[in-house]
Amino acid sequence: MRILIVEDDREAASYIRKGLRESGHVADHAADGEEGLEMARAAEYDVLVVDRMMPRMDGLSMIEGLRADEDRTPVLILSALGEVDDRVEGLKAGGDDYLVKPYAFAELLARVEALARRRDPDAVRTKLVVGDLEMDLLARKVVRETEEILLQPREFRLLEFLMKHSGQVVTRTMLLEKVWDYHFDPQTNVIDVHISRLRSKIDRPFNRALLHTVRGAGYRLQA
Amino acid sequence: MSNRGPAFLRTTAFRQTLLSAALFALSSFVILGFVYAASAGLTLRRADATIGDEMSSVMGRFEAGGIRSINSYILQRTVGGAGDYIYLLVHPTGRRLTGNLSSLPDVSPDSEGRMQFTYRRPPVVGAEETTKDDRQARGSLRPLPGGYQLLVGLDVDEELNLLSRMTNTILAASALALALGVAAGIFVSRRFVRRLDNINQVARGVKAGDLQRRAPRNFTGDELDELSENFNGMLDRVEALMLRMRHTGDSIAHDLRTPLTRMRNRLDEALREDGDLKEREKTLEQAVSDTDELLGVFNSILSLSRLEAGESRASIVRLDPAEIAIDLAELYEPVCEDGNLGFDSEIQGGMQMYGDRGLISQALANILDNAVKYTPEGGAVTLRLRKTADGDIEFSVTDTGPGVDEEDRVRAIQRFVRLDSSRTLPGSGLGLSLVKAIADIHNGYFNLGDGPGFVDGHGPGLRASLTFPVAVDEKDE
Numbered sequence A: 001m002r003i004l005i006v007e008d009d010r011e012a013a014s015y016i017r018k019g020l021r022e023s024g025h026v027a028d029h030a031a032d033g034e035e036g037l038e039m040a041r042a043a044e045y046d047v048l049v050v051d052r053m054m055p056r057m058d059g060l061s062m063i064e065g066l067r068a069d070e071d072r073t074p075v076l077i078l079s080a081l082g083e084v085d086d087r088v089e090g091l092k093a094g095g096d097d098y099l100v101k102p103y104a105f106a107e108l109l110a111r112v113e114a115l116a117r118r119r120d121p122d123a124v125r126t127k128l129v130v131g132d133l134e135m136d137l138l139a140r141k142v143v144r145e146t147e148e149i150l151l152q153p154r155e156f157r158l159l160e161f162l163m164k165h166s167g168q169v170v171t172r173t174m175l176l177e178k179v180w181d182y183h184f185d186p187q188t189n190v191i192d193v194h195i196s197r198l199r200s201k202i203d204r205p206f207n208r209a210l211l212h213t214v215r216g217a218g219y220r221l222q223a
Numbered sequence B: 001m002s003n004r005g006p007a008f009l010r011t012t013a014f015r016q017t018l019l020s021a022a023l024f025a026l027s028s029f030v031i032l033g034f035v036y037a038a039s040a041g042l043t044l045r046r047a048d049a050t051i052g053d054e055m056s057s058v059m060g061r062f063e064a065g066g067i068r069s070i071n072s073y074i075l076q077r078t079v080g081g082a083g084d085y086i087y088l089l090v091h092p093t094g095r096r097l098t099g100n101l102s103s104l105p106d107v108s109p110d111s112e113g114r115m116q117f118t119y120r121r122p123p124v125v126g127a128e129e130t131t132k133d134d135r136q137a138r139g140s141l142r143p144l145p146g147g148y149q150l151l152v153g154l155d156v157d158e159e160l161n162l163l164s165r166m167t168n169t170i171l172a173a174s175a176l177a178l179a180l181g182v183a184a185g186i187f188v189s190r191r192f193v194r195r196l197d198n199i200n201q202v203a204r205g206v207k208a209g210d211l212q213r214r215a216p217r218n219f220t221g222d223e224l225d226e227l228s229e230n231f232n233g234m235l236d237r238v239e240a241l242m243l244r245m246r247h248t249g250d251s252i253a254h255d256l257r258t259p260l261t262r263m264r265n266r267l268d269e270a271l272r273e274d275g276d277l278k279e280r281e282k283t284l285e286q287a288v289s290d291t292d293e294l295l296g297v298f299n300s301i302l303s304l305s306r307l308e309a310g311e312s313r314a315s316i317v318r319l320d321p322a323e324i325a326i327d328l329a330e331l332y333e334p335v336c337e338d339g340n341l342g343f344d345s346e347i348q349g350g351m352q353m354y355g356d357r358g359l360i361s362q363a364l365a366n367i368l369d370n371a372v373k374y375t376p377e378g379g380a381v382t383l384r385l386r387k388t389a390d391g392d393i394e395f396s397v398t399d400t401g402p403g404v405d406e407e408d409r410v411r412a413i414q415r416f417v418r419l420d421s422s423r424t425l426p427g428s429g430l431g432l433s434l435v436k437a438i439a440d441i442h443n444g445y446f447n448l449g450d451g452p453g454f455v456d457g458h459g460p461g462l463r464a465s466l467t468f469p470v471a472v473d474e475k476d477e
Helices: A010-022 A033-042 A059-068 A084-092 A105-118 A153-164 A172-180 A190-202 B012-079 B157-207 B223-272 B277-308 B321-338 B357-374 B406-413 B431-441
Strands: A002-006 A026-030 A047-051 A075-079 A097-100 A127-130 A133-136 A141-144 A147-149 A169-171 A211-214 A218-221 B085-090 B096-099 B114-120 B134-143 B149-155 B317-319 B342-347 B353-355 B380-387 B393-399 B445-450 B462-468
Touching: A002 A010, A002 A033, A010 A026, A010 A105, A026 A033, A033 A047, A033 A059, A047 A059, A047 A105, A059 A075, A059 A084, A075 A084, A075 A105, A084 A097, A097 A105, A105 A169, A105 A172, A127 A153, A133 A153, A153 A172, A153 A190, A153 A218, A169 A172, A172 A190, A172 A218, A190 A211, A190 B321, B012 B085, B012 B096, B012 B134, B012 B149, B012 B157, B134 B157, B157 B223, B223 B277, B277 B431, B317 B321, B321 B342, B321 B353, B321 B357, B321 B380, B321 B393, B353 B357, B357 B380, B357 B393, B357 B431, B357 B462, B406 B431, B406 B445, B431 B445, B431 B462
Parallel strands: A002 A026, A002 A047, A047 A075, A075 A097, B342 B380
Antiparallel strands: A127 A133, A133 A141, A141 A147, A169 A218, A211 A218, B085 B096, B085 B149, B114 B134, B134 B149, B317 B353, B380 B393, B393 B462, B445 B462
């Protein structure tokens, strides 16, 4: 993937860049919003990672400029402002996801990869398939090896999110945000417990595990 | 501090007093001056009237008997002492014919012949006392046919002396009023300065770092006392904030030092481990998870500071608290089961309140986290949502853990306070402060109360409750 990092803090930028390169991505860097807007217009990027507060042109203005050009490249906003209103403001300006500083790199990587995937037109799909696991979004039915698996509504949403991002690392924070709509991190291992419940339903009765734990980062559903 | 003279000279009080003293002195001077002018005028008019009467009487004799008649009259009047009257008849040659004045005074009369002059009273035969002093007199000079001149006068020395004494008295009184005013000004302003100085000294002491100092008060409720009171109130607030900050700083140092040290040791260990890549990877992973814990603490500090500073613009909307409770029950039930705890929820529906779903969920999650963390296996956690007898909306979480001693409950809600019993468990000590801050911005109330008591070897437990006002229907308002 080709990713543009727009961040005025050079050290932070080089840290993100190095991490993304190590994960097999191509990462460019722009030092402020104006430069970022120019570079984003000049080349095709899969995802933009944009710092919110920058000199010359701030992140939100840059994104608005981009969207005014009908450029739909997914944008992950990085910001030290983490209140609900700040997020809403960021998403209204045209951002696709919002990550609050300080963050772990694994979190950033997982979100960048999730955003790149979002460009695929799978929003209209009614059926999700990962290996021998199938989810029918219309009938709200989950089947593995012809055996129907009964899930609670929340478990269904959790699995749906994991299947939509199959092959990618999904962090606990992402799950709390996207499945439960909570923007805080509980101190207890709530997500782990829910994952383990889900695991006992979709994996345990079968030979091969689909839901994997990625140490230090989160989970990945992969055939 | 300053070399512009004594401090009291520069005070507003001194200047005000001085100004009013000067005004008082001036007005008394004007009033007394008016009285003086009136009395002086009256005295001189009365003297002139008396002189006029006598002159008419003498002129009457002149009409009847000419110069000779006047001459004999004056002789007769003056021979035994004429009292305060003064007579002088002058021959056309300028020679004195008769009278008790040696010569015409060297004063030119006004158009009506009136004059004021000094004379020396001649020694009078038979009079016990004689005076050689110059005396003040008023007189009237009348030319007579044939070149004679007649002066009739009246001694007004006593009256004028009285008036002059009066002038002196007036001046003295004004000066005294001024002096008294200045003295009062100095006295009042010195007192003022001394009291202000006390406050200033306290301020300087505080500036130098002594936060314990307080301005003295006399509890009269005057403006300086009020100033002291407000000043002290401000210092109390500053001191409380400073203490809290210091405490927060200490706690941050303590709470961050532990994971930081642990992380440092792990990384150090990873550096020293030879060869074993698996071990090294494991160590690094643990270091990363330590970092996450640290970031978590930082995030909590940040959110709490924002909430407490009132900076957070919570998105408060009308909502059904049951939805929040149901979601959280669903989130935490598996966690409890996983930890071998019973979980139960009693959620009353159909109520409305104003709140921020995210924040209230976070508050409840913090309380539930604590319940799960502190309740030993085999215990139970209950989440309740109900309408209280007062009509408020109350979320409560009851557990069968060790509970919190009544005297520790207020402290447990403070920032970074971790009761000794919980020091060994993970956590930032910010959870309950965050709950309280969230309750505060919703005009709600956070309380720690008694749990269910000792049951089956568990307890006494804790009951944490969050109370919010119920939303009033628009049509009821």
